[in-house]
Amino acid sequence: MGAIEEFQNVLANRHQYAKDWKERTGGKAIGGLCTYVPNEIIYAAGMLPVRILGSHEVQDITDRYLFPTVCPFCRDTLAQGLKGRYDFLDGIVMGRTCMHIQGTYDNWRNYIPTPFKKYIWMPGHVWSSSAKSCLAGEYKDFVKDLEEFFGIKITNEALDEAIDLYNTQRQLQREVYEYRKQEEPPITGAEAMEMVIAGQLMDVKEHIKFLKQLLEELPDRQLDREVGIRLMMVGSEMTDVEFVRKVEELNCTFVIDEHCSGSRVFWDDVVPQDDRVAAIADRYIDRWPCPAIGGAPGVRFKRILEFAKQWDVQGVLLYQQKWCDPHEFDIPPLTQMFKEHDIPTLTLEFDVTVPFGQFRTRIEAFIEMAELEVL
Amino acid sequence: MKKGSKMTTEYYRWTEYTWVNPDVDWRKADTVTCGIDVGSVSSQAVVLANSDIFCYSNTRTGSNSPDSAHNALNLALKDTDLKQEDIQFIVGTGYGRVNIPMAKKAITEIACHARGANYMGGPSIKTILDMGGQDLKGIHCDERGKVTQFLMNDKCAAGTGRGMEVMAELLQVPIVDVGQMSLDVAEEPPPVSSTCVIFAKSEAIGLLRSGWTKNMVLAAYCAAMAHRVVGLLERIGIEKDFTITGGISKNIGVTSRILKELGIDDPVPLKPDAQIAGALGASVFARDLLLKSRK
């Protein structure tokens, strides 16, 4: 079976995968909300870090918990918990970012039975000189809590191994992204997404194994399809693979992304230092930030533009999870930035489910703008 | 539960029509192409002989696209000796474009409206407002009618043809009279606070009960609609020249108010018919594609 199929299997049976993993290893599974949860530490504790994601199904179960103006991603994730789909979790960890996801965590800790709960007070002012020591303090508390609650010990050796594994995973995923620069990328946007999302659900060792396999397959992987227009995907959370697959049927290919379930998750490495936890904390402070980390967008915008150029994109899909104010703030200036560089943008507003029929016209028209063939 | 319970006449319905160009003989033409626009509310078919309009039709969309496409085309050909098989290339557009069996290619109404407006209004047109059955589109294009930027209304049919139909039905006013009636008011009433079809409806009922005339209600509704449209246009920015396509372009009550808010007194008129812009554009594309395929 090809590596991509392996990833697709994990996605299709994500909950079963985690249950089997626990069965197999006798280890615990810890769910994470948001990308500021240090998987390195959880893995060093001998546990499986699982990113909690939505399922993109129509639901109303959250309506008595969250005001409907909480972003769809946060409602969708909470719905999964309320439906008992994450009942295999031994704990849940939240990395403080925006109010919406805090609402998800707040209701989760109150209404979904979960043995271990941890709220990591992620500093929101990452440019302050004391941010790193603060987050290191948070992560050390986290280590302590894990050790006390589960009666384990997180050793430096384990931390070193975890740091090394996650750096490798990041390195290999960046190598895969390199292939997407090619004129005819050997991997579609949907497939790349499946790879990255799977990496947030499965055992990092296993993920690395398949990443290596994929890197062997890519050089002579042939896709029987038109590349069409080269697109970039920019926004908050994006795990709706089906949507991306449908879009890529409209004569276009996503060749790069910047969002919190894509490149933003894995791009930056941990730089080893004696204090392992501090080293991990530094990584999460130095990584390029989520827009909810207020102030100065410079960092993020700069990298988005670099990506667009390096991957030679002809258009950018800016998608907005309805009500997600941190990203709403960035969309007008981002649109402006791309305009100045003659890169057309299309903004779509997402809800828990996507009315593809409605979006189709916009996406096709957007692609037609770039297709000279039509005129 | 009888009397007045259900209205007998369907006031929202407008009459379907067709037009044939007497000065064009399709048999002499090198290319005969057609564009079919199956919109959410209305469908049009336009046949080009070379680059001249030979005939067109404007019909109501049924609940299934293939039939609507057939109706539109058959009506367009009704008073001609042109048969469907004589048409060399057909492009489908509009809401139902993917379900138009006779079309060789589907192109979005956004590209088609720009191209159609460019055909009818000339290369100077830069900004197009398309007010259709459920969609509002602000479109920027270049002198060849190629789209450079566009914006659509989000998740709401407020300020669209459907909304206007609901009003016409509620007030029991023939849809074609709505625009003129809305202008026959002593003074402009404050706009209704909601353009959402459902709420505007209940608001309108309230206004009528409080003694407003139908004209005043229509004026208030057209004004609110115009205001919403202008809001959309401001987000995309307006360049000279400006024109309006789509069904509502025929509602002077809305268009005149839009132009007033925008401070535009000389919009480019679209001859012969602003409502066929989409189908016409599709037909022009069909011709391009046909010529291209011959090379």
Added chain:
Amino acid sequence: MITAGIDMGAQAIKVVLIDGDKVLARTMEWTGFEPVETAQKALNKAIEEAGIKRDDVKKIVATGAGRKSVPFADTTVTEVTADAKGTIFLMPSVRTVIDIGAEEARGISCDDTGRVLDFAKNDKCAAGSGAFVESMARALEIKVPQMIELSLQSTQDAPINATCAVFAESEVVSLIHSGIAKADIAHAVHDAIGSRVSSMVRRLQIDQDIALIGGVANNAALLDIMKKHLGSDIKVPENPQFISALGAALSAASK
């Protein structure tokens, strides 16, 4: 004491005449554009039907959206209170009342005397209302009764993602265009309302009997879906569209 309750609905005006706990007459008229005249007409009809004289009616209580506009009413009461009173009178075991009207839906929890303890409304959105069904029927080019029949024959789920009635209408159109069976669309429409209303109702404490009232209560398809969503049986009184008026007439006695 003979009292009258007048429900000044957006679509229809209903009148109920009672004598103590005995219902003497029920009448209903389409509201039209002169609601006060219509109300007067409906009242006179009821008096006629009951075979009594105007002076026999000791107290008139108006409820509904237009309740404040009835000059000949002695006092008014809100629909919420009227709904609870009327329902408990007919079905004492009910503690949760759901009223789906033309333009608004309500969930009410009350005690055994019909006193309102808590309630939820979605008056800001038409998506959970009778008007929603009607506009969707229009999009499907069928009449409401037909739509109900179709819905009950549905075999496939075709979820409507839209939360806004108007937007849902365009979604229905695109479902039609993509060749989904009308029956399944009809079902999806009812499901959309059902899930909106029931999720609103679930914000209340529901532990005992539930009743569905209002004109839409006669919609078998919706009732069916509401039962599924609330995972419970739902009682429907006779003449569900008259409950508010009945409640108003009853409150006249106590007021």
Added chain:
Amino acid sequence: MTTSAKYKTKPLDCWQWGKELRLEAYQEMVTGHEQGKSLILGCAATPYGMLAGLGDFVFLAGEPYGASVAADPPFSIPCMEEFESKGYSRDMCGYMRNFLGSMYLDKYYFTGGSFPKFDFAWSVRHCPAGHPKWHQIVSEFQNIPMNYIDDESMLAEGGDDEHRIDYIAQQYMESLEWMEKVTGRKYDDEKGIEAMRNYFRNEALWGEICLLNGAIPAPLDIKSMFALMPISMLRRHEEVATRFLTALRDELKDRIANQIAAVPNERYRMCMLTPPPWSFLKIFRYLENFGVVFVGTYVYLINSGEVKFRYDKNDVIPATVPEERPGWPQMKTREDLCRTVARWRYEHPFQSHLDKRKQEYIIIYNHWQANAYLLLLNRGCVPMTTSMYDFQRHMQQHGIPVSMFEGNFADCRDIDETGVLDRLEAFLEGQGIGKITEPI
């Protein structure tokens, strides 16, 4: 027929003085610059007393400005439409849309003249992303420096607080150095400390004033509170505010002693958690016809005011100022100042821990001897709505009647006024409260 208890009533003696102080503050925002004072943008929760170290200044808080604009729809709607025409969404913070729209239109609400140009922006990240990003738009548009403090503790629990307080204190230290850099002025620690002492004192005074409304009849109603609050909101750092608030407090005590009511027919007491819909204040006047008096809102008890909740005793008492608390140092140096402010902010932030807040809502409800809560589901204010259903459940579990409506504190287009009044009337009927029919 329900009869209403009748109380004496009379206007506040210090009403006029309060009005003058308020207008002065608004005036200063216009004239301040000419008087050589620096004009600084922040938000309601910024401990702006610290700015005094830079010399004379005028402080404009974004939220109260947005509220003033929102209260005037003819001015507000064009502002919001201007903001939206820039491509921003209508569901964002209403205060912000009014503020930024008025900036883009270059129309300043209080004068109709052009919008003030700030020297710099200094905000607090009390609603993650919100305010720093709001100020970011201002700083890019006006080309002025901006900085912010991140200190909201929200759900922080367990673990060691010290590294969090260190982090916050360090941000204040860096902020002050940054201010010296961008203004070229020397920061005077003495002045900063003095102003923050006033700031703490006035917060405690305003908190105490809010608590006095626990008396029956209530000596102050919510409308007067909203009118007087700007003094504690905008002039917290000034000594004159201390004098005024002391006078107000003493007058209220006097009213209580003499049973002087704000609303003569008071018979049903309600309280809120959030600001009101500013374009819809008539809601309170309307409810007076039912004998309903609004005795307070939680948000202005803890923001621009401070009280001490005693969770173990389940009660609330006036707050003392930090320096008088056991274990808190006297402020002598800049380090003391920053550390004290940091710890104070961390221990009583705008968004304190949700579990604590739940308990506080019950405590203040009981203290105010209220009969019900009125909750506003505030579109476009995430921090104030996210957990609202949870709060409602918690209140109802404590037997508190709750009425809730959806609207917007700063966007009149989001409020269905008749719908809301209808809803409240129905709620009150359930509570056995009808309109008071005999003349008041």
